[in-house]
Amino acid sequence: HGAAGAHSRVLQRIQAMIQAHNPFETVLAEIEKMLVVIKKEGKADAERKQWCEDERAEGKKTIAEKTSQITSLSSEVDSLTSAIKDPVKGLLVQIKTSEEDLSMNLEDQASQTEERQAENMEYQKNAADLAKASDLLKSAINVLQKYYDSIAEKSFAQLQSKDDPAPPSTWDDKYEGQSNAGGSSAISMLEFILTNTKKEAQLAHEAELGAQHDFEDSMQDLKDQEKSVQESLAKLKLSLAEKEELLEGKKKDLAATEKEKEAVEAYMKEIKPGCDFIMDNIAERDANRAAEVTGLRKAVDTLKGTPAYAKFKAEEHDEDLGDCEEICKAAPSEAHATCKACLADVSVPGFAQATPAPQVAERPRARIRVCAVRAGAPIAGLSAPNPPPASLLLHPHSSCLLAAPPPHLLSHPVPSRRHFVQVGGASERLSPQGALVPCCRRADGARR
Numbered sequence: 001h002g003a004a005g006a007h008s009r010v011l012q013r014i015q016a017m018i019q020a021h022n023p024f025e026t027v028l029a030e031i032e033k034m035l036v037v038i039k040k041e042g043k044a045d046a047e048r049k050q051w052c053e054d055e056r057a058e059g060k061k062t063i064a065e066k067t068s069q070i071t072s073l074s075s076e077v078d079s080l081t082s083a084i085k086d087p088v089k090g091l092l093v094q095i096k097t098s099e100e101d102l103s104m105n106l107e108d109q110a111s112q113t114e115e116r117q118a119e120n121m122e123y124q125k126n127a128a129d130l131a132k133a134s135d136l137l138k139s140a141i142n143v144l145q146k147y148y149d150s151i152a153e154k155s156f157a158q159l160q161s162k163d164d165p166a167p168p169s170t171w172d173d174k175y176e177g178q179s180n181a182g183g184s185s186a187i188s189m190l191e192f193i194l195t196n197t198k199k200e201a202q203l204a205h206e207a208e209l210g211a212q213h214d215f216e217d218s219m220q221d222l223k224d225q226e227k228s229v230q231e232s233l234a235k236l237k238l239s240l241a242e243k244e245e246l247l248e249g250k251k252k253d254l255a256a257t258e259k260e261k262e263a264v265e266a267y268m269k270e271i272k273p274g275c276d277f278i279m280d281n282i283a284e285r286d287a288n289r290a291a292e293v294t295g296l297r298k299a300v301d302t303l304k305g306t307p308a309y310a311k312f313k314a315e316e317h318d319e320d321l322g323d324c325e326e327i328c329k330a331a332p333s334e335a336h337a338t339c340k341a342c343l344a345d346v347s348v349p350g351f352a353q354a355t356p357a358p359q360v361a362e363r364p365r366a367r368i369r370v371c372a373v374r375a376g377a378p379i380a381g382l383s384a385p386n387p388p389p390a391s392l393l394l395h396p397h398s399s400c401l402l403a404a405p406p407p408h409l410l411s412h413p414v415p416s417r418r419h420f421v422q423v424g425g426a427s428e429r430l431s432p433q434g435a436l437v438p439c440c441r442r443a444d445g446a447r448r
Helices: 003-018 024-085 093-162 179-303 306-328 337-343 348-354
Strands: 418-421 426-430
Touching: 024 093, 024 306, 093 179, 093 337, 306 337, 337 348
Parallel strands: none
Antiparallel strands: 418 426
């Protein structure tokens, strides 16, 4: 709302109270209440503005932090997912490759072992055959050798028993005859075959030893490869389990962080209308309040400057003087001893004797305006005959407060002069008719 509108409403409210015959004290009190409300409203707006700034700053900071965390967690999730599922270098592919290598290794071991066993069995059979052939050849050579030796002995004995003519000069005495030549050739052939058989057996044995050594070397390599693959496979599976567990944790953290960010964003959205309003309008609202305060202060000054207010204050002062009004007005001033003695309900000499030396003035004490009833009369809401001094009621036909006369005064005759009785810091004055006087005022002139 605008300043002019606010000012108009304030004046309208004040005018309405005056037209309703509200006392000036009530009007001024209402204005004071309005000023308090305006001050509280300004404080509430400032606190709301500061709260919005703090909440938005904290929300912005939190959202930035959560966004950074989400980016980091998403990157970690992607990295772990790639490390596990990459089609070329992922752990799953490596594990599959290692398992295939292990399977192939075991198959190679089995096939080579089977092949070696077959080769060895063939060697064993061949070696046995060669050994058997060698034995047969040796036996045949021995038989033939004995046979041809026996023939040679018989032939030599027959030749010695005859007188053979001397051989011609062309005779070769190294000729042994057809029988001996044939036997020697047969034996030599068998011995040649035996020698070749032994060589073949030796070569087969050497080949077998070489094949066995090669097999053992190959098997050792395969065993080493198997061990290496198994160790690598165990590490890969362990790494896979760790990364899968870590990935699961990161996914949960990511989901929780995203949820937290969404909650903060929802909260920021929830407070946005109210905060936008206060941020956009606080300057205008402050200006309007300042205009209202100025209007109210001006209204107070205007009200206090009216003849009616001056007359009211004068009547109020006269009312406070009570029975001493004529004496005080006749005195040069209210500070005169005759006026003060009357107000103190003592003689002038007694007042002069009782008056202490001048001292530093104390701070004026506020006195409550008290409207009273005649002594002994019941008061609504108070328990007679001993009501607590602080039990005060608002009079239905005026703006002053009601209080029961002090209990100790109710049991004594009403004096001819006024009496002041201090009750809880307030001055209650008893009139000669036994009722408290209509009101008193504060030392600073303001009515209470």
